[in-house]
Amino acid sequence: MPGRLRPHDPERNAAEYVSGELRRRARRWFEAHLLDCEDCWREVLLGRAGRRVAESARELAPAELREDVRTAVLLSDRPRRRRRKT
């Protein structure tokens, strides 16, 4: 394909596009390419939907865990240095 900036790899391109990691020039090329390429378009739709589902699984750490970790770190001494072998 004349003017192609990237190899035709629908999985990789969709993953980068959906993650917002394509640079401006590559993004423009890919968005133009999406208009003509059914494979890439389908992968972008699936990737976007999957990302939304994944993000919905995000949870907050329980408050008691924060306290437990804080206490464990505050009570934690520096690790003792190993004695050198003589």
Add this chain to the structure above:
Amino acid sequence: MRRLSGLSLTVDENEDFLKATMGSMDMVYNIARRMVPRPEDAQDLVQETYLAAFRAWTEHRRPRAVEPWLATICLNVARSGFRHRARRPQEVPWDQAPVQAEASTDPERDAIEALDRDALHRAMWALPEEQRVAIALVDLAGLSTAEAAEAMQTPRGTVLSRLHRGRRSLALLLGAQIEERDS
């Protein structure tokens, strides 16, 4: 600098560590939840991660960026026998504990969040581990794919592939539920 008599512990160092890392606890917890299925074990994993990170901190191995550093430590702790040491049986992979989701003002996200939580967790745990970890690092923890690649010690192209396949599987498994709720 405050010292406790009789101990080599320097309180400022502990406080500095907590100040630098406590804001990342949700991120670490979300990774831990995808490394071990039970919430109780995930909490233990978070605590071990923080203690391992603190040991590194006191040895002056301090990161340029805290979140990728903690994510890497969490993966390493989980993979270095933590899961085998976890006392609780793991034959029931889905947690039944209530999940405290983040607040949202996004209607589309709200629709997705209305999905059956059990179905969502089943779908996540049905993924191959490497896909689940890639999703945990990028979509849940917010790392870039380059940072995820470093944490997973694998090429970035491999992470992109695992990430996309995982997302695609989730979409195919749960997309119908989303469409039903949106219509």
